[in-house]
Amino acid sequence: MAKVLMKGNEAIAEAAIRAGCRHYFGYPITPQTEVAAYMAKRMPKIGGTFLQAESEISAINMVYGVSSAGLRVMTSSSSPGVSLKQEGISYLAGSDLPALIVNVQRGGPGLGGIQPSQSDYFQATKGGGHGDYHLIVLAPASVQEMADLTVKAFDLADKYRMPAMLLADGTMGQMMEPVELPEECAHSVDKPWALTGTQGKREHNIINSLYLVPEQLEEKNLERYERYKTVERDEVMYEEYMLDDADVCVVAFGIAARVSKNAITAARAKGIKAGLIRPITLYPFPKDIIRKTAENVKGFVSVELSMGQMIDDIRLAEECKKPVTLCSRVGGMIPSPEEVLKAIEDMEGGKF
Amino acid sequence: MAYTQILIAGFGGQGVLFAGKVLAYKGLEENKQISWLPSYGPEMRGGTANCSVIVSDTPVGSPIVSEPDILIVMNLPSLDKYENAAVPGAKVFIDSFLIERKIERTDIEAHYIPATKIAREMGIPTLANMVLLGKVIKETGVVSMEGLKDALAKTVSAKHPELLEANLKAIQAGYDY
Amino acid sequence: MAVVFKKPEALTDAPLHYCPGCTHGIIHRLVAEAIDDLGILGRTVGVAPVGCAVMAYDYFSCDMVEAAHGRAPAVATGLKRARPENIVFTYQGDGDLASIGMAETVHAATRNENITVIFVNNAIYGMTGGQMAPTSLPGQVTQTSPYGRDVKTVGYPIKVCELLSALDAPYYIERVAVNNVKNVMNAKKAIRKAFENQVEGKGFSLIEVVSSCPTNWGMTPEKALKWVETDMIPYYPLGVYRDKSKEAE
Numbered sequence: 001m002a003k004v005l006m007k008g009n010e011a012i013a014e015a016a017i018r019a020g021c022r023h024y025f026g027y028p029i030t031p032q033t034e035v036a037a038y039m040a041k042r043m044p045k046i047g048g049t050f051l052q053a054e055s056e057i058s059a060i061n062m063v064y065g066v067s068s069a070g071l072r073v074m075t076s077s078s079s080p081g082v083s084l085k086q087e088g089i090s091y092l093a094g095s096d097l098p099a100l101i102v103n104v105q106r107g108g109p110g111l112g113g114i115q116p117s118q119s120d121y122f123q124a125t126k127g128g129g130h131g132d133y134h135l136i137v138l139a140p141a142s143v144q145e146m147a148d149l150t151v152k153a154f155d156l157a158d159k160y161r162m163p164a165m166l167l168a169d170g171t172m173g174q175m176m177e178p179v180e181l182p183e184e185c186a187h188s189v190d191k192p193w194a195l196t197g198t199q200g201k202r203e204h205n206i207i208n209s210l211y212l213v214p215e216q217l218e219e220k221n222l223e224r225y226e227r228y229k230t231v232e233r234d235e236v237m238y239e240e241y242m243l244d245d246a247d248v249c250v251v252a253f254g255i256a257a258r259v260s261k262n263a264i265t266a267a268r269a270k271g272i273k274a275g276l277i278r279p280i281t282l283y284p285f286p287k288d289i290i291r292k293t294a295e296n297v298k299g300f301v302s303v304e305l306s307m308g309q310m311i312d313d314i315r316l317a318e319e320c321k322k323p324v325t326l327c328s329r330v331g332g333m334i335p336s337p338e339e340v341l342k343a344i345e346d347m348e349g350g351k352f
Numbered sequence: 353m354a355y356t357q358i359l360i361a362g363f364g365g366q367g368v369l370f371a372g373k374v375l376a377y378k379g380l381e382e383n384k385q386i387s388w389l390p391s392y393g394p395e396m397r398g399g400t401a402n403c404s405v406i407v408s409d410t411p412v413g414s415p416i417v418s419e420p421d422i423l424i425v426m427n428l429p430s431l432d433k434y435e436n437a438a439v440p441g442a443k444v445f446i447d448s449f450l451i452e453r454k455i456e457r458t459d460i461e462a463h464y465i466p467a468t469k470i471a472r473e474m475g476i477p478t479l480a481n482m483v484l485l486g487k488v489i490k491e492t493g494v495v496s497m498e499g500l501k502d503a504l505a506k507t508v509s510a511k512h513p514e515l516l517e518a519n520l521k522a523i524q525a526g527y528d529y
Numbered sequence: 530m531a532v533v534f535k536k537p538e539a540l541t542d543a544p545l546h547y548c549p550g551c552t553h554g555i556i557h558r559l560v561a562e563a564i565d566d567l568g569i570l571g572r573t574v575g576v577a578p579v580g581c582a583v584m585a586y587d588y589f590s591c592d593m594v595e596a597a598h599g600r601a602p603a604v605a606t607g608l609k610r611a612r613p614e615n616i617v618f619t620y621q622g623d624g625d626l627a628s629i630g631m632a633e634t635v636h637a638a639t640r641n642e643n644i645t646v647i648f649v650n651n652a653i654y655g656m657t658g659g660q661m662a663p664t665s666l667p668g669q670v671t672q673t674s675p676y677g678r679d680v681k682t683v684g685y686p687i688k689v690c691e692l693l694s695a696l697d698a699p700y701y702i703e704r705v706a707v708n709n710v711k712n713v714m715n716a717k718k719a720i721r722k723a724f725e726n727q728v729e730g731k732g733f734s735l736i737e738v739v740s741s742c743p744t745n746w747g748m749t750p751e752k753a754l755k756w757v758e759t760d761m762i763p764y765y766p767l768g769v770y771r772d773k774s775k776e777a778e
Contacts (some may be wrong), residue, residue, distance in 0.1 A: 053636075054540070054633070054635075054636035055632055057600065057632075057633075058600070058603040058606075058633050058636065061597065062606050062607035064594075064597075064600075064603075064604050065603065065609075066610065066611040067607075068604070068608060069607070073611075088597065088599055191535070195574045195592035196590055196615075197572035197573065197591070197612070198571050198592060199572065200571040204590050204591055204592050204593070205592045206592075206593050207595065208586055208593075210583060
């Protein structure tokens with residue numbers, strides 16, 4: 001199929017439609033509004049639903065309704081809006097409902113700014129709302145991945161009955177790159193738990209996250225964490241870049257990984273063997289490759305658009321065997337390749 | 353292997369993003385690797401606007417152009433802001449009808465084109481961006497003129513097909529300047 | 530032997546957890562009878578609230594979902610948009626619908642979302658032990674208005690039917706009560722009509738049921754029903770507030 005030029009936000013929307021999503025609920029917020037605008041144009045033409053909800057809270061609860069009915073559904077927002085959705089996301093997780101939530105991150109906290117950020121990493125990967133739970137978190141680093149990982153997110157969400165989040169940032173949402181759109185797929189996942197109406201043929205289905213008997217609630221949580229173990233075992237995705245002979249390992253996702261690749265090229269030109277691990281799934285986090293890499297490198301550089309969030313997971317993964325430094329810009333700023341190069345050189349030279 | 357980083361800057365409304373899109377679509381038609389990244393937000397309403405375009409034979413790393421090989425500026429604040437950012441040997445294209453000053457650096461190659469004046473005289477005053485683009489194509493060869501119409505057809509709004517010819521004319525005028 | 534009384538199909542065998550004298554049981558039954566009468570049990574999906582009726586999902590034999598506090602109309606919107614052929618109802622209390630869920634209520638109404646909303650107004654938060662509700666009466670003593678609801682500091686009760694009637698969109702809005710046989714019969718008719726409207730694709734129907742809470746009002750069930758008549762109904766007049774089928778004629 002021919003490649004087309006598309007904005008990241010539009011690629012998400014088109015890919016979602018091709019993945020069989022016919023229901024979208026959203027609320028305007030920069031820098032993700034193109035997703036809603038695209039859906040508003042397309043959905044009515046294909047018999048789907050686009051609804052601008054009265055709030056982010058309502059949008060996520062409409063998602064909860066469609067997912068309960070057994071259909072693919074999504075919402076998208078940016079950081080402040082995603083905070084509002086957390087209640088609903090916790091309910092989705094607690095009711096074992098699949099759904100896609102897109103967060104095109106901007107700087108925070110509070111109203112923050114509208115420029116790119118990765119500072120919702122903790123919120124996304126550690127649950128975000130109340131209670132013990134995880135989302136599957138995918139971090140695209142190109143417009144192509146905005147499309148591909150959208151499809152992947154729907155598939156994983158259905159497979160594990162978990163909400164999935166696409167954790168992008170303002171740059172990924174706004175930039176255009178050539179993209180080969182996924183083929184239209186007729187998804188047909190059997191959902192015997194869905195609220196389709198009993199049709200008089202079965203006992204009633206109940207979608208619920210309330211368990212007043214503690215033993216029952218504990219059992220539910222344990223069952224869920226067994227599923228998370230499978231996710232952690234089977235669904236880790238990452239990209240290695242010039243890692244084989246690397247002395248310094250950069251870990252970065254999304255736009256930070258793109259900048260890091262420039263820095264690694266520059267480092268290599270100076271004779272410094274730098275490489276990259278780019279987590280594509282942030283949950284499950286690529287722990288094994290980081291632990292393995294720790295045996296061969298002098299140390300790690302975590303490149304983030306946040307004040308040091310993923311760095312904690314890197315340290316846990318490599319069990320504090322090697323030093324890990326942080327190279328970060330925040331508030332909508334993006335580290336330059338030179339800044340990343342400096343961090344690589346410092347690590348190589350033992351200056352940290 | 354060519355890896356060309358282009359920065360286009362001016363006021364919102366001058367067609368800075370659009371000029372970048374034309375380059376990006378043309379690059380795509382030529383099977384190049386492409387990225388296009390706009391500034392976004394309140395700047396869209398009258399303040400400064402800029403866009404980063406990378407046209408390359410190899411995969412594009414960071415889509416953010418902070419050290420352009422090609423710099424196109426359509427207002428004075430943009431020239432003040434980005435003149436020192438350009439790499440040595442960079443080619444800089446300046447709308448000399450809107451920007452009176454000359455560049456101060458001696459290690460970059462300046463091209464002064466009265467693009468807004470040319471566009472006005474042709475009766476298409478909003479297409480100074482395309483006049484500049486024509487000159488960029490002529491002087492850098494980052495994309496070729498051949499088949500430009502196809503790329504433009506994908507960029508120009510379907511609601512205004514008549515603008516296709518006007519855009520082509522403007523690009524040609526810049527190319528011939 | 531002729532059957533003179535039986536449990537509606539739309540109710541399960543689960544014993545209700547409601548307090549003695551609570552009228553939720555009556556309202557559950559009226560909803561279930563409407564579902565039975567219209568023969569829609571197999572395609573009905575209910576949305577339970579947060580509040581006393583939180584476990585309604587165990588009591589109705591149709592497919593059920595439990596919504597976050599106040600979000601039932603949004604969840605119902607999703608369910609209905611996903612499967613328009615299904616009949617979707619919410620069952621909500623006053624705190625759920627008129628306080629934390631006011632935005633969801635108003636916007637579902639103004640979209641004329643084709644759902645049925647059963648709104649149980651007993652002027653108090655029951656499940657959490659008797660706090661002031663958005664519909665608690667002026668001067669009403671509750672755990673969080675121990676000196677009586679002071680309208681100067683916490684404002685006046687919200688009259689949901691009157692408020693929603695200000696919107697152009699909603700199809701049907703009626704307030705009923707279940708404090709005596711005559712009112713129960715009227716309530717039955719109203720609830721049935723609210724479901725019928727949805728079956729016919731007419732749009733948003735809301736039935737407010739003025740109800741009692743003997744436990745948290747600190748009254749005997751009998752006295753509570755009396756209080757509905759002497760205090761609640763005068764403040765919340767019964768009747769049809771919107772009926773677009775009449776307007777069309």
